[in-house]
Amino acid sequence: MTADRTRATEPDGGIGLYGGDVSETRQRELLTSGAIPVAVYGLGKMGLPLSAVYAETTGAVTGVDVDPSVVETIRRGESHVVGEPGLADLVADQVDAGRLEATTDGPAAAEQARIHVVIVPTLLDDRNDPDLTTVESVVDDIGAGLEPGDLVIAESTLPPGTCRDVLAPHLAATSGLEPGEFGLAFCPERTASGTALRDIRGQYPKVVGGVDDESTRAACVVYGELSDNDVHPVSDATTAEAVKVFEGVYRDVNIALANELGRLADELGISAREAMHTANELPMCQLHDPGPGVGGHCIPFYPHFLLSGADEPMALTRTAREVNESMPAVVVGRLERELAAAEVDDGLEGVATDLADASVVVLGITYRPGVEETRASPALGVIDALTDAGADVAGVDPLVDPADYGVRPVSLADLSAESFDAAVLVTPHEEFRDLEWDALEPMVVADGRDALGELTGWDALDRHESRHRVYTLGGSSDGSPPAGRRESRRSTERMAGSSADPLEPGRTDGGDDV
Ligand SMILES: NC(=O)C1=CN([C@@H]2O[C@H](COP(=O)(O)OP(=O)(O)OC[C@H]3O[C@@H](n4cnc5c(N)ncnc54)[C@H](O)[C@@H]3O)[C@@H](O)[C@H]2O)C=CC1
Numbered sequence: 001m002t003a004d005r006t007r008a009t010e011p012d013g014g015i016g017l018y019g020g021d022v023s024e025t026r027q028r029e030l031l032t033s034g035a036i037p038v039a040v041y042g043l044g045k046m047g048l049p050l051s052a053v054y055a056e057t058t059g060a061v062t063g064v065d066v067d068p069s070v071v072e073t074i075r076r077g078e079s080h081v082v083g084e085p086g087l088a089d090l091v092a093d094q095v096d097a098g099r100l101e102a103t104t105d106g107p108a109a110a111e112q113a114r115i116h117v118v119i120v121p122t123l124l125d126d127r128n129d130p131d132l133t134t135v136e137s138v139v140d141d142i143g144a145g146l147e148p149g150d151l152v153i154a155e156s157t158l159p160p161g162t163c164r165d166v167l168a169p170h171l172a173a174t175s176g177l178e179p180g181e182f183g184l185a186f187c188p189e190r191t192a193s194g195t196a197l198r199d200i201r202g203q204y205p206k207v208v209g210g211v212d213d214e215s216t217r218a219a220c221v222v223y224g225e226l227s228d229n230d231v232h233p234v235s236d237a238t239t240a241e242a243v244k245v246f247e248g249v250y251r252d253v254n255i256a257l258a259n260e261l262g263r264l265a266d267e268l269g270i271s272a273r274e275a276m277h278t279a280n281e282l283p284m285c286q287l288h289d290p291g292p293g294v295g296g297h298c299i300p301f302y303p304h305f306l307l308s309g310a311d312e313p314m315a316l317t318r319t320a321r322e323v324n325e326s327m328p329a330v331v332v333g334r335l336e337r338e339l340a341a342a343e344v345d346d347g348l349e350g351v352a353t354d355l356a357d358a359s360v361v362v363l364g365i366t367y368r369p370g371v372e373e374t375r376a377s378p379a380l381g382v383i384d385a386l387t388d389a390g391a392d393v394a395g396v397d398p399l400v401d402p403a404d405y406g407v408r409p410v411s412l413a414d415l416s417a418e419s420f421d422a423a424v425l426v427t428p429h430e431e432f433r434d435l436e437w438d439a440l441e442p443m444v445v446a447d448g449r450d451a452l453g454e455l456t457g458w459d460a461l462d463r464h465e466s467r468h469r470v471y472t473l474g475g476s477s478d479g480s481p482p483a484g485r486r487e488s489r490r491s492t493e494r495m496a497g498s499s500a501d502p503l504e505p506g507r508t509d510g511g512d513d514v
């Protein structure tokens, strides 16, 4: 870190942190006293919490969003982001105190600000190449208002090399400034929906990487005030961009490994989840959780930030993507097999034996419980596979309207009024705890997340003795293999009249799978 460099004067109209001749100590004082206006571009699930913490720290934040309804909501001191503890109150306080305001006018905000923070979506185009048009449009707005000494901070996840090769030239071209007159750093969002304020305030070290050393230093000043955790400067912006993308690729590859091992549960007749959780007792083993797929616009997208441009072969990363993208169809394939077996094995009379004749309800459309985001949600793949198989598909989700995703919406309350042949539990929203499973007509339940036990309080025996035929992808963490109903040890012992202890969680009853 550069030692305190004595800087004699403070230019009028607020200072820029980049370069100049104000001491770092004084820069911190000015930053936290509202003397350095900040603009945050993108007020979504990440941008709104981020702008609120910036406001809490600096007292002078203008949030920019292209969605007028988002801006109007924030101007009222309200939050449009659900499921973020503390966010609604923080937004209300900061807006009420005049420390946070919102606008749709990006160029005007850029004129005023001396720190510009970019947190708009970085998506993929239809060829799975990174789509940076949104980021570039914001950077052009910023460039038009950029002044010498300004600092631009990119928090949107970017393909490595983007700050150096795309954003810096854009900023120079639109501002007329030379490199070295303004700062640009990549400071990735290590933030997950549901814990955004905690994460932004310092759950993890904050990575900072500038296009030059002065950019890195200036960004360290900012995050030294914003975060309670360490600030970790890395060699340059490209290294920081790679840190973020590597984190995401690590997750995607490891989720794919968990899915591949989870699929073995059926033929091995075990709970692969139990085996993986047990393997994770070793510190060097961190197997993830199998599931019906990988959603959100982060983990499924980030591998493509490398795959689309790397000259090096990246077979493992590519294959992992293919494994995860195959999971919705795997779940539907397992459901098809369970339907065929339901009547013979479990006497579930009246249940369709073929998907083409089945009515199926998809539980959970968003990609994660409590998060209003459906991009790349596994539920979309499940819906497609069910529809392609000819099933009549309904959907339940407390945060989004299933009709927007091509399925008939059903409310939780109305579920028991219908008779479904099957249910696929994709995303276990908290609201599903209220689901009265015993009030539903007997059906096949495909539990993609091993969530039924948590949602219902059922143990392995309750689940296997329920009126439904339950299939748990990858088996259950309580040790039950994936499929069907088995003679439970407890019921066998009941018949034998013994009073042996009920099956301890996590141990199988050794019964024969059907
Ligand atoms: N969602 C997550 O868990 C995380 C996301 N990120 C990064 O943050 C980015 C944003 O994520 P979210 O906040 O979840 O996205 P989001 O979709 O919830 O919000 C994006 C916001 O940006 C606004 N927007 C779009 N174009 C704009 C423009 N030209 N100018 C100003 N605002 C514009 C949209 O109206 C929307 O309100 C992601 O693409 C990713 O790169 C990083 C860490 C976590």
Ligand SMILES: CC(=O)N[C@@H]1[C@@H](OP(=O)(O)OP(=O)(O)OC[C@H]2O[C@@H](n3ccc(=O)[nH]c3=O)[C@H](O)[C@@H]2O)O[C@H](C(=O)O)[C@@H](O)[C@@H]1O
Pocket (backbone or CB within 6 Å): 157, 189, 190, 191, 192, 193, 247, 248, 251, 255, 258, 288, 289, 290, 291, 292, 293, 294, 295, 296, 297, 298, 299, 367, 368, 378
């Ligand atoms: C490295 C990492 O875990 N990054 C986090 C991640 O948040 P995000 O909610 O997008 O991802 P997630 O919670 O891992 O879930 C992604 C998807 O993967 C699924 N999933 C997740 C973990 C697992 O073991 N098995 C599995 O199937 C989830 O159900 C979900 O559909 O991506 C965020 C991001 O980078 O945008 C990041 O800030 C978060 O800290």
